[in-house]
Amino acid sequence: MRRRQFIGYIASAMATAPRILSAEAKNRPIVLGIFPRRNIKITYKLFTPLVKYLSFRLDRKVVLETTKSFQEFWGNVQQKNYDIVHFNQYHYIVSRKLYNYQVIAANKELDSSTIAGSIIVRKDSGISTVSGLKGKTILFGGSRRAMQSYIGATWLLRNAGLQAGDYIEKFSINPPNTIISTYFKRADAAGSGDSIMYLDNVRNRIDINELKILAQTKQMTHLPWAVNDDLSMALREKIQVILTTLNSHAEGKAILKSAHLSDILLATDSDFDEHRKIITDVYGADLGISTL
């Protein structure tokens, strides 16, 4: 375990070394990486205004990069290709641990700065307890690294006494699709964040009134924004200020709206301790890094 950790550190250091040298270079664009929560096209559409705004405010070219898959995205994280990165809580916690990414802010979505891992079923499914999911098909959003959709939901299953193998585990490309698929009865339950159900791209597609939250975790800080520790503190702070003050002016509000966000709030690493606990409960002390 240690050996594997060590190799990871070395590889990471080797990969980021050239970037360190050029990150502060005036002409090098700042790379903003967005995890594939949505498809690439939508992601670009949502965050292009922010990118343009950052570029304007930083007086540097800011480029947006996203990937089609988490593997590819995680590869870029590992290589520290992103100067600013927006990802889920699990990836932040691991990247913090492995690559020292520093959280500077977190989302406020649907006027909520927190989110809880949830298990959602159809009201007409006849399932009333989490333990009733034994033998059922549970669709989780994204992958086993999805904080709320998988880890939070799995944590709820474990707490209900269901172990791996007691149910059929399936994955959709992202959390909204788990809810939509469950609505279309392609799974008996969906593992997802509690607020996902209320996103426009969910509630505009299905009648969420036919769904119910079977169980959910404590409310936890929303998706984080982190920066490469290669960035200078000044730049980090400047970026943090730009992001967390968007809601204070019209242009910023438009940018937030475009990104389907209520706000971007200041966040610190301690805001993610609850997440670490749950991850540890599910994956153990190594946070599941060995399975990445």
Add this chain to the structure above:
Amino acid sequence: MKNIKKNSLAGQFFILIAVIMVFAMVINAFVQYSNEARVINKSLNERVKSISELLASVSVESLLTFDYVTLDSYAEFTSKQKDVVFAVVVNKNGIPLTHYLNSENPYINVILDKYSNITIKNIITLLHDNPSILFHKTPVMFEGDFLAYALVGLDLEPYNKESIKTLWQTIFITVFTGIFVGGAIYLLFKDKIFRPIEVLTAGVKNMTRFEFDDKISIKGGGELVVLAELFDGMRLQLKSAIEKRDAVMQELSVLNDSLEERVHERTQELQMLNTKIAHEAMHDPLTGLPNRILIAEQIQQSIYHVKREKDSLAVMMIDLNNFKDVNDTLGHPEGDKLLVNVAERLADVIRESDMVGRLGGDEFAVVAPHVNESDAVKVANKILDNLQPSFALADYTLKVGASIGIAMYPEHALDQTSLIRLADVAMYEAKASKSGVCVFHPELDKYTALRLTLMDSLHNALETKQLHLHYQPQVVIGDNKVISVEGLIRWKHPELGWVFPDQFIPMAENSGLINLVSEYVLECAFKQWRRWQDEGYDIQVAINLSARNLVNPELPKFVAELSERYSMKKGGVKAEITESALMNNPDQVIEIMNDPGMQSLTFSIDDFGTGYSSLSYLKKLPVVEVKIDKSFVVNMETDDDDANIVKAVIDLVHNLGYQVIAEGVERKEIFELLTLLGCDKVQGYFLSNPVPADDVLEKIQKIELELS
């Protein structure tokens, strides 16, 4: 072009060409349209199929990865393709797995405006019913497993509009081209065909109006010029023929007028002739009175009228007394004059509403409607009174009585035939009873029935020898010997018993049977004479011949045959002929009496003193004897006038050189008086009644014994 008339050949030609062109090109346009529509339809089917299949193929991954958001983006992308109304992915139950619908699409927009809160599934169901949307459903499969359906609707409307627009453009171009080509063809043919035909048509129209002066000609060459020349030749021939015809027609018109005038004259003549014939058919030519037919018709009409008015009607039959004697003695011309005079008096005496007619001979009839029996008798007596004055003929003045029988409707009969018959019966009764007028009563009809029965039986009587001769002896005064007998006919009817001559001889006279009866009597006389001759008795047999016998040209031949058959000697049979029969047609009677066939007979004038005999004829007659009428004899012993007449007749006859015989001698005093007056023979019941042949000889012996 604008001079084209719709009904002209040119017009029809133009219209025909244009119509054919337009029709052909419109058909072509429709065929093209159909082909294009088929190709477009096929292409659209392919397109919607390919879009549907494309959506299905890209949906596989999203469905496998539960990526409905991406799936929805595919649906959105597909929906935004040109003419795509919607593109959805549905599960096996038809539940849409994508939610995107283009709300700006007109079809969807209409539905959304109409229905609030409508589901995508229901929107698609409604769109499915729209014929303008082409659907295609492609199953989304992955390694043989069914995942969903990709359902795509393609809007056909733009293609349909484009097709219709293209079709109308083609039709417009087609119609324009058809009219243009038709017009061009017309212009090409106008001078070559239509103009010459117009000239020919005008020429023929002139001819149909009998106008032949305008020459028919066409410039140029070709068949139509030849045709025009032929038409012109026909024009000239027709002109000549019409002129000739008009001349003939003029002559015919004159002849026709003459013919019509003659026909009119003949028609008038025929009408007059028909009127005359109709009058003659209904009227007696001698008196001008209605004849039997018209009288019968009048009775019938009168019956109709009086029946309606519940009234009565009298039919009178009038018969002149002794008119036959007038004809016999004075001749038919005088008889006819008398009838004309009688007719005039009858016409004078009747009412305007009555009708008098002549039925034949001396028989007249009067039809008097609306009179009862009493009035009818008064009318009849008035008629008799009017006939009472003497009639002045050419050489004579005559008194003529009449007998009138009356039958009443409805008391006696209900139809005209019966009324005439019953009036006739009553008339005979009036004549028999000499009462002048007799109204019919049922008893009279019995006698009529008897007469009819006798008439019917007379033929049979002749054939079955029911007729017999009884003989009455004739005595020669002075010698008191019987040398002759008069054969008097008797009829022993098997049912009626003895029937006397006055009951059936008049009927025989009227019916023509008298010749047969007379021949029968002659044969009996000849036969009886021969029998007595053979027995040694020379007894002359006298018989009576009627006036009809004496105008029968067959009589001499019959007598000659009898004479030869019975070896008759002259005078063996004596024929008694009444004075009136002799005087009726004396020349013809004398001719027959002198016929050689009659030589075996001697002749006697019967009933002398009643027939207005002409002395000149008496002298010429080949008679040997004259018989004084018994009306002078029967009372002569008490009536001096009769005695004087008898004496005068005896003297006259003797002076003419004939013998005299008196009949009707019924008493001894008469017999003695006749003896004193110098009569030659007598005959009567004082001496003997007529007896059968077998009793004659015995009766003769008895008479001769009594007189001796």
